[in-house]
Amino acid sequence: MMKRKATVNITECVACGCCMKVCPRNAIGIPKGVYAKINRDLCVGCGKCASECPASVITLEVTEP
């Protein structure tokens, strides 16, 4: 089955942390204050971060199983 996971456009990410706050799996962190990093092992592709992101730079991309 194809799985979709959140992917951040790191060049346009503003590192505000909105995605981090809504993520129900705590899969997102902003370790260095430059862009959000998604832990793909934890991400279930729910899309909450994508709809929250004020810059709309998170998309759900199909990943290999």
Place this chain on the structure above:
Amino acid sequence: MKQKKKWYDYLWIVSLSYLILGYFNILFAWLGLLCFFIPLIIAVVKGNKAYCNRYCGRGQLFSLLGGRFGLSRKKDIPKWMRSGYFRYGFLSFFFAMFFLMLWNTYLVFAGTKDLNTAVTLLWTFRLPWRQAYHGTLFSEGVAQFAFGFYSVMLTSTILGLITMILCKPRSWCVYCPMGTMTQLICKAKNVTSSRKS
């Protein structure tokens, strides 16, 4: 699982009280310097944006009004608004206006200019704000800075509210000068730290 609320999830109350207090006594505006220095100190010392991520009361206020209260259209922000040109351009403009404000404060300190008890909205519209002035113990410049700083805070809140309604709740975060500045600091810091290792 829903994350448990922490103490810092209530900092929007502080941001809201700040705006309200400034209506009654302008000298409270000085407290706003905390929102200037804390993010910068965190960025310089720790090299992250913990301020934006956790403690920013203004961001929380926007996500509360736009999210929970549904005052936002929740549309994507226009592409040009999240471009580097706009973000850095807005930061420069904000800085220029900030220094102009400091210059006006200096002139009042120096005695060449009289105290102007008005709040300037969007760098243009003068709003009489006399009710908030009850004299100062020191120079009138202290009050002038407070009026200037409160103008900056109120102006940015209004801009944030406008984009909150039109775009996503926290769209202010995209072009917030403090956010852009702390991200720049983090970028610079992480370049140097990756060179070291």
